[in-house]
Amino acid sequence: MSSLSRLDPSGASAPGGGPVPLLAVEDVSKSFGEVHANTDVSFLVPAGSVVALLGENGAGKSTIMNAVCGLYLPEKGRIRIDGAVVEAGSPAAARAAGIGMVHQQFKLVETLTAYENISLSTGRGRFLQPSTPEEGLRTLMAEVGFQVDLSAPVWSLSLAARQQLEILRVLAQGARLLILDEPTSVLSPVETEQLFAIVRRIAASGRSVILISHKLAEIRDVADRIVVMRAGRVVFSGENKGLSADDIAELIIGKRELRAGVRPPARRGTRHLSLSDVSIRGRDGAPLVRQGTFDVHGGELVVVLGVAGNGQSELLDAIGGLMAVSEGVISAPRVGRRRAFAFIPARHLGIGLAPGLSLEDNAMLGPHRSGAFGAWMPRSKVRAHAKAVLETFQVKARVQSATRRLSGGNLQRVVLGRELSSSPPLIVASYPTRGLDIASAAQIREALVAKASAGAAVLMASEELDESLEIATRILVMSSGRIVGDLAPDAFDMDVIGRLMTAAQES
Amino acid sequence: MSIELLLAAALVSATPILYAALGQLLIEKAGVLNLSIEGAMLVGAVTGFVVTSLSGSMVVGLVAAVLAGGVFNAAFAFCVVTLRLNQVVTGLAFSILGAGLSAFIGQAFVGKALPSQMPNLDIPLLADLPFLGPVIFKQDPLVLLAFVLVGVISLFLSRTRPGLLLRTLGESPQTLDSIGIPVIGLRYLYSILGGGLIALGGAYLSVVDTPTWVENMTAGRGWIALAVVIFASWRPGWVMVGAVLFGLVDAYRFRAQASGQAFIDPHFLNMLPYVATLVVLIAMSRPGLKARLRPPAALGLPYDRERR
Numbered sequence: 127m128s129s130l131s132r133l134d135p136s137g138a139s140a141p142g143g144g145p146v147p148l149l150a151v152e153d154v155s156k157s158f159g160e161v162h163a164n165t166d167v168s169f170l171v172p173a174g175s176v177v178a179l180l181g182e183n184g185a186g187k188s189t190i191m192n193a194v195c196g197l198y199l200p201e202k203g204r205i206r207i208d209g210a211v212v213e214a215g216s217p218a219a220a221r222a223a224g225i226g227m228v229h230q231q232f233k234l235v236e237t238l239t240a241y242e243n244i245s246l247s248t249g250r251g252r253f254l255q256p257s258t259p260e261e262g263l264r265t266l267m268a269e270v271g272f273q274v275d276l277s278a279p280v281w282s283l284s285l286a287a288r289q290q291l292e293i294l295r296v297l298a299q300g301a302r303l304l305i306l307d308e309p310t311s312v313l314s315p316v317e318t319e320q321l322f323a324i325v326r327r328i329a330a331s332g333r334s335v336i337l338i339s340h341k342l343a344e345i346r347d348v349a350d351r352i353v354v355m356r357a358g359r360v361v362f363s364g365e366n367k368g369l370s371a372d373d374i375a376e377l378i379i380g381k382r383e384l385r386a387g388v389r390p391p392a393r394r395g396t397r398h399l400s401l402s403d404v405s406i407r408g409r410d411g412a413p414l415v416r417q418g419t420f421d422v423h424g425g426e427l428v429v430v431l432g433v434a435g436n437g438q439s440e441l442l443d444a445i446g447g448l449m450a451v452s453e454g455v456i457s458a459p460r461v462g463r464r465r466a467f468a469f470i471p472a473r474h475l476g477i478g479l480a481p482g483l484s485l486e487d488n489a490m491l492g493p494h495r496s497g498a499f500g501a502w503m504p505r506s507k508v509r510a511h512a513k514a515v516l517e518t519f520q521v522k523a524r525v526q527s528a529t530r531r532l533s534g535g536n537l538q539r540v541v542l543g544r545e546l547s548s549s550p551p552l553i554v555a556s557y558p559t560r561g562l563d564i565a566s567a568a569q570i571r572e573a574l575v576a577k578a579s580a581g582a583a584v585l586m587a588s589e590e591l592d593e594s595l596e597i598a599t600r601i602l603v604m605s606s607g608r609i610v611g612d613l614a615p616d617a618f619d620m621d622v623i624g625r626l627m628t629a630a631q632e633s
Numbered sequence: 634m635s636i637e638l639l640l641a642a643a644l645v646s647a648t649p650i651l652y653a654a655l656g657q658l659l660i661e662k663a664g665v666l667n668l669s670i671e672g673a674m675l676v677g678a679v680t681g682f683v684v685t686s687l688s689g690s691m692v693v694g695l696v697a698a699v700l701a702g703g704v705f706n707a708a709f710a711f712c713v714v715t716l717r718l719n720q721v722v723t724g725l726a727f728s729i730l731g732a733g734l735s736a737f738i739g740q741a742f743v744g745k746a747l748p749s750q751m752p753n754l755d756i757p758l759l760a761d762l763p764f765l766g767p768v769i770f771k772q773d774p775l776v777l778l779a780f781v782l783v784g785v786i787s788l789f790l791s792r793t794r795p796g797l798l799l800r801t802l803g804e805s806p807q808t809l810d811s812i813g814i815p816v817i818g819l820r821y822l823y824s825i826l827g828g829g830l831i832a833l834g835g836a837y838l839s840v841v842d843t844p845t846w847v848e849n850m851t852a853g854r855g856w857i858a859l860a861v862v863i864f865a866s867w868r869p870g871w872v873m874v875g876a877v878l879f880g881l882v883d884a885y886r887f888r889a890q891a892s893g894q895a896f897i898d899p900h901f902l903n904m905l906p907y908v909a910t911l912v913v914l915i916a917m918s919r920p921g922l923k924a925r926l927r928p929p930a931a932l933g934l935p936y937d938r939e940r941r
Contacts, residue, residue, distance in 0.1 A: 254793055255791075255793050
């Protein structure tokens with residue numbers, strides 16, 4: 127396997143001969159402050175090929191693609207199209223060179239028709255606006271095999287049709303290199319097949335396609351070449367042929383040492399949280415969570431793992447009451463209809479805390495209903511409570527200071543301090559360590575482990591494999607809204623979990 | 634009373650509303666929530682009357698009113714587009730400002746009469762048509778122009794590229810920005826154009842319809858125009874329907890008061906435009922409604938490139 131972890135030296139074209147690649151990324155580095163998002167990234171995209179760009183969250187995939195599109199100005203390196211250097215940091219230059227990107231969030235105007243959306247960027251300089259597409263656009267549609275009703279308003283189109291429309295729009299602007307960011311995340315398996323058929327035809331027309339993805343199984347079918355990134359570097363670039371799914375999963379995750387955990391002792395107490403067949407749909411009706419069934423008992427620390435956007439945050443939001451459940455039942459400690467357990471939402475400011483209120487007021491939100499406070503809240507009592515909340519995790523701030531001024535780590539400490547102040551039987555925390563520095567994250571992990579050791583049931587979501595393997599007594603892996611793995615510590619294995627996380631769902 | 638005369642009177646009553654509502658439509662399609670409309674109408678009314686009586690020319694007076702409305706709305710646009718102030722609060726402030734400003738400017742002209750009246754059209758052949766002739770073609774030219782404008786704006790929005798850009802401006806300004814079209818500049822342009830039309834509606838009242846100047850003479854017609862735009866779901870054809878419906882109510886009320894007997898209480902009728910607006914707003918809040926009936930998505934939201 128170690129032979130794969132090297133760069134493929136041959137690339138797409140032999141230096142000094144062979145065809146010039148459509149896109150050549152050469153030694154691109156980009157950092158944001160202290161964080162090196164890309165370090166000496168190099169790879170080639172031959173004309174007429176489909177390249178899959180793979181990697182975990184934060185591996186640097188988006189950064190390098192934004193650099194290719196001219197949205198970021200790299201500190202070092204060059205982007206070449208047909209061998210000619212493209213002006214760095216200029217979206218217009220990138221567009222003129224034939225680079226087009228379809229982002230995960232579509233940029234379509236809902237009330238306009240499909241054709242009008244394309245026309246916005248292609249119909250410059252005319253006065254009259256035709257209502258039917260011009261010859262060139264119809265030819266392009268036929269060539270690539272699009273099935274979009276161009277006269278329909280965008281709001282009436284399915285997500286798959288909108289995606290096709292975005293691709294068509296980028297191609298109509300003259301793009302020869304098409305970059306698709308997580309294109310399958312919104313698609314059903316059938317729609318995914320249709321998309322890949324289109325991608326193949328685009329490649330057959332001499333254009334090239336880069337697919338950014340974390341769904342291995344799907345991508346392997348369509349890609350000619352694979353580029354794998356890890357921690358800001360390209361760790362593999364070469365032919366797709368001859369690679370197994372396990373090879374690629376290992377390239378993506380890398381070899382890591384499993385640290386001996388400081389997990390809570392595995393004792394199962396009473397059941398505090400129980401989900402049966404919980405499904406959640408988004409506002410557009412798309413399934414976000416499918417038939418989630420599991421229990422969490424006292425003394426357990428259960429971590430929900432998954433690549434971002436596979437339903438973990440929606441699942442936890444539904445448990446916390448932020449999202450409605452479309453099917454199934456969640457039973458958790460309640461007093462009347464009120465939640466009687468700790469919930470730490472992923473967004474502290476705005477949901478967990480009111481940014482405009484002082485810390486002492488925020489510390490009261492929720493505990494104000496407990497018996498300690500009546501309708502009349504004497505300032506001295508409120509202040510004493512706020513001080514206690516801040517001291518739980520040693521937040522150094524005055525209780526009267528405005529909440530929005532606090533750093534992310536301190537905000538998380540305040541929310542946790544408040545939510546844990548009543549010794550809840552169940553703690554549900556959505557990404558409690560996300561965005562925190564190492565020391566803060568460790569402090570919060572320790573607090574959660576301590577609570578579980580003391581008998582509370584803890585459920586948390588995490589993006590960090592290492593962290594999860596270290597502290598969890600159980601790991602639930604989610605992919606495409608489904609819980610695809612329920613693992614005990616003796617079954618923790620990087621490769622197994624990595625494959626579960628990146629596996630596409632068979633439907 | 635003859636139905637022809639009632640309809641003819643209805644079209645005259647509808648005209649100031651129609652100008653103001655079409656102006657409002659342009660501004661709101663650009664994504665600017667313009668609650669200063671009543672103030673801009675009053676500024677137009679007083680400017681039109683004062684300039685007409687000083688210059689003796691109705692045309693000069695009307696042009697001055699349009700310019701005044703443009704300047705008034707340019708100031709409004711400076712506050713809400715450039716400075717990105719809250720559009721509701723700023724709009725209400727400008728509405729009150731316009732009322733006060735017009736009362737101040739017009740105080741010396743209260744009760745005066747204009748030297749001449751706008752002649753009615755007498756288009757050969759068309760004016761002799763039965764029914765349509767007296768209803769449409771024997772009116773003053775500004776009535777006809779208002780209804781021609783409905784068609785022009787409707788075609789502009791649906792059939793031209795600038796119209797497409799205007800529709801996009803109120804829906805998704807960042808889309809225009811990303812293809813290199815100046816969002817701020819276009820919002821100024823349509824605020825000023827719309828302000829001119831709104832002021833023309835006001836000036837029509839003081840210069841052509843009445844013709845006289847009384848403090849606060851628009852008497853809520855700006856708010857009705859605002860309601861008509863919502864009632865019409867931002868579609869010019871339906872704006873015309875709404876304005877004519879209001880005109881009918883107004884004409885009927887006038888007749889009823891003049892004759893002393895009313896089938897329906899005029900005060901009840903006065904309330905109807907607002908009731909209709911509320912009903913439409915409630916209908917619009919339903920989730921399954923077609924997107925084209927919804928307000929422009931970016932209506933009332935200041936555009937700031939840095940905060941996508």
